Amino acid sequence: MNQPAWLAEAWREFGQAERAGALHNPRIVKLYADAGHASVANDEVAWCAAFLGACLARSGIRGTGSLMARSYASWGKPVAEPEAGCIAVLTRTADPALGHVGFVVGATADTLFLLGGNQSDAVSVAAFPKSRLVAVRWPEPPKAADPAQPLDIFDRALAHVLEMEGGFSDDPYDPGGATNQGITLATFASWKGEALNAMTMPRLLAGLKAITPHDVREIYLKRYWRTAGCPQLPPALALMQFDTGVNHGPGTAIRILQQIAGADVDGEIGPQTLAAVRAMPPLKLLDAYAANRRERYRAMPHFWRFGRGWLARVDKTLALARAIASETSTSKTSKGDATMTETTTETAGKWWGNSMTIWGALTTGLAAILPVFGPLFGLDLTGELIGQLGTQAVAAGQAIVVLLGTVLTITGRTRAAEPIERRIFNVRI
Secondary structure, X not given: OOOOHHHHHHHHOOOOEOOOOOOOOHHHHHHHHHOOOOOOOOOXXXXXXXXXXXXXXXXXXXXXXXXXXXXXXXXXXXXXXXXXXXXXXXXXXXXXXXXXXXXXXXXXXXXXXXXXXXXXXXOEEEEEEHHHEEEEEEXXXXXXXXXXXXXXXXXXXXXXXXXXXXXXXXOOOOOOOOEEOOEEHHHHHHHHOOOOOOOOHHHHHHHHHOOOHHHHHHHHHHHHHOOOOHHHOOHHHHHHHHHHHHHHOHHHHHHXXXXXXXXXXXXXXXXXXXXHHHHOOHHHHHHHHHHHHHHHHHOOOOHHHHHHHHHHHHXXXXXXXXXXXXXXXXXXXXXXXXXXXXXXXXOOOEEHHHOHHHHHHHHXXXXXXXXXXXXXXXXXXXXXXXXXXXXXXXXXXXXXXXHHHHHHHHHHHHHOOOOEEOOOOOOOO
């Protein structure tokens, strides 16, 4: 029977169950790693979304990256009627932040049958009333990559940041407080336009845990990517700037960039900052940026707890940024039968006739050779002419011409900023 690749992956885990006590089922622990949460090392954390995400990842599809079941409520494509292989998101208690998710393998008028994880602490098929249904979605396989249309740099940077941030966390030592996929509770409250206080906190926290991929993308695009000035920067630098803006704040990211580029540190990216960025070699700029971030991390009071992870993040961001810089410098654009390699921008060469250096050299040469070879072409400095002009006048004239040629040569060489372009002339005699 033909079935979607992700459903085939799900059936391979059928029967895997949690282990009681201190031992943990390594097959279930691996689900977390394959779903992007390698830090989870036990089988007791709610894992229905980890099971789903792992099966999708193994079939080449990126899930939401979240361990929250309801994160799949707006992911993929909507489905009018449940069918085998689609994803069903269900309620779990009256708490809107909680839910359950699994793959549909059958249905009746009132009941859904799901192949899912964490169903009676195992991968199993279980029946659920349709009254609990929140959404039915169909996974969207990734589109084939088009070499002429590389992945948008924002989406690439966002994927990197989400990988670095992971899922929900509420570490008491983290100055950012509760976060989900790198978005703090304070940022989420601001995005929703609500004040964060004792009365609103429980509801906002539940909303943060169930944040949709659409809101995650919009928050990162508008609150970080654009605010940090990333659209104005070269792709590799934009990645570093974005990751810094997420971790340090967009304003701090701008000031770091200005500091290392040698621009005025005013917290706003303008023509002066962009000119300073363009004047600095890209890889040197990236290395200096990474070094600045490492110094900042080491000076933070919680470096003892988060330091290794922070430094590893800088290293991974720098490696990806350098790879993007390499891709950008060697990218090729095809037009018809011709292929152009994009490298650094170069100005067009100028015609030799516009070169002061060339004219200076010609003038000097003519002053030296005309008295000797002039008679061969009818230009004869006769004794009569010398008598009229005087030997001293001719010598002085030649000296002036030589001096002028020398001055033109030196001046032209010091002012030369463009290569000489060869231009062909056809002369008919």
